[in-house]
Amino acid sequence: MSTSITDLDRLVSAAAEAAPVWRASSADDRARWLRAAADALDAHADELVAIADEETRLGETRLRGEVGRTTGQLRLFASVVEEGSYLEITIDDADGAATPPRPELRRMLTGVGPVAVFSASNFPFAFSVAGGDTASALAAGNPVVVKAHSGHPRLSERTAEIVAAALEAAGAPAGSLGLVEGREAGNALVQHPSIQAAGFTGSLGGGRALFDLATGREDPIPFYGELGSVNPVVLTPAAVARRGEALAQGLVASLTLGVGQFCTKPGVVFVPAGSGFDELVARLVPGASGGPLLTDRITAAFPSGLAHLEADPSVSVVAGSAEQAEGTAQPVVLRTDAAAVADRPETLLEECFGPVTLLVEYADDAALQRALEAVPGSLTATLHAEDDDAVDDVLEVLQRKAGRVLFAGWPTGVAVTWSQQHGGPWPATTSLHTSVGATAIRRFLRPIVFQDAPQRLLPPVLRDDAFPSLPHRRNGILTLP
Structure with missing residues (x-):
């Protein structure tokens, strides 16, 4: 089954309409939405594992463990959002005595907009519809449109239904999570003008083709691909x-x-x-x-x-x-x-x-x-x-x-933590960022600076009254809450 271009455009348009709501959402709301998705997946684990085993033959033990990893990732990113350091809030106060005089500058990281995520074959949960790419993109404040992997289509469809419903029931806007299927739809997705970044896990050939499409757009977008690795x-x-x-x-x-x-x-x-x-x-x-x-x-x-x-x-x-x-x-x-x-x-x-x-x-x-x-x-x-x-x-x-x-042990098995780095030089990945762990969120954020802005027009996290509860750097001095 392949998603038509008309349906794809409808899904991406819905994501674009949801993007401002996600970008402006509070830490409390966004964390609650992520935990709601995790809770829903846990509640449907029996059903999902059965479907996954039929389609992938990976076995119940492995698949149940992978569901746990997937919901654990969502909850980790909820805590990342609440902790706040991912915003990299930085303030330089105005200084009229400086040469030249310096304006007030307030900098933060904000969501890039709708993100395309391409599911992997070998991890039908943890690197799929609700996997690490999706979790980190949502945590960054972006709706997601997933391209399902052909190796587990029924699982992808059911997972997307469960997560999308859970997000909306928790208060997230419609269009927060969409799903498309088929190679042509995947190619069209990464080229859609409303998509602002893409995450991919898969083969070197497939990843390179999508990378070329993403960077060959009239408005090129970052493509975060995890490709081949001999380790x-x-x-x-x-x-x-x-x-x-x-x-x-x-x-x-x-x-x-x-x-x-x-x-x-x-x-x-x-x-x-x-x-x-x-x-x-x-x-x-x-x-x-x-x-x-x-x-x-x-x-x-x-x-x-x-x-x-x-x-x-x-x-x-x-x-x-x-x-x-x-x-x-x-x-x-x-x-x-x-x-x-x-x-x-x-x-x-x-x-x-x-x-x-x-x-x-x-x-x-x-x-x-x-x-x-x-x-x-x-x-x-x-x-x-x-x-x-x-x-x-x-x-x-x-x-x-x-x-x-x-320096000990063997590389199979990747801990989902704040310090993890799951990436490497080409052809392992197309970037320097990790696709596993807390800092995976950095892929789907962009910096923005507000110069001499009135307090009332600043994003809430850049206003003075927010600083006591958020890590921030002011005039070069790092302050922790």
Whole structure:
């Protein structure tokens, strides 16, 4: 089913009419609307999980946990709105003695206007209709129009119905949340003149096409895309020697989590040559579970991606097989060397969505450094080292390549917190902002300054009587309530 251009225009027009109400809404009202949406999703969890399991085959346990994450995100952003620092309120008082004389300036961040959100396939709740992009856009004071993912259309429709009804019942205006379906509607959505920003989680190809549409408009808009990521991992010789078995167990568990369909899956792992780490992994893979992939398109692409990697003359199979049973995906571990990666990154470092990882053997620090420089931007980078390892050069590269650097554990799993950074250099994302955590709100805000404005015409949060309860900076001095 595809939304007609007429219906799309109606939904976006409704969002545009709702935008001034959202922008002017008080912190109390906006937080209440977000919590109402969360409460409604929790109340309908049984119904939604059943639909999601039919469409995605992710299983009840995983899906119930994802509903909890989704409603937790909405409640987190309600607290972000109430806390108020996201507004970045800044005041410089007038100073006639300055050279030149300085006017009074009052600055804040405000909502950009209607936002388009594109749902992801691999998180039908947390990165979908009511997921993090939608939650952060609403928290910023913007209505949202979501483009549903084709992998779970019934879930998308029902979720949108529940959330839209909950928002309106709580007092939010009509048009606060809309839903469109179909690729053509998605393309038209990002080009609609009333849409002021877009958030996307999905493939590199699809994201780049939408990015080009957004920036190619007569009035270009920001496009916040989370695209491809290989999430490099570096294991030092000392780390493998001292805890190789545990590292192998952690890797296999991480690369098979969600049948390898997490955006933070460790897709390339640099291991010391001759360390025997490949043998440790090979013993564990037969006991790891695979399963069905999310969509027919992803299912068809997985063996093709494996074949593309295995065709390189440097690649050999450590465990599993590129020959996959129809309709399912089983774990595969491949092996190559650092020289090949440095020479052919466009082949060996292309993301393969599914339960596969590539072990890259390096002979010395120089070979490791050269290969790491070829790694594209990623969401995460992981370094497993011992206290006496000299890893400054490796760490310097990893910091340039990723938005989150781990020193313990594995990258799958993203905490939804104030401090989280879920983003990275291209092609991981199209921006420097996070799509998870409190500061994801910053994507859907723009700065505005009021110069010499009468108090009565200022937004309420910029008036003097609001400052005792809001974090703000006045004449360079930060004040907390």
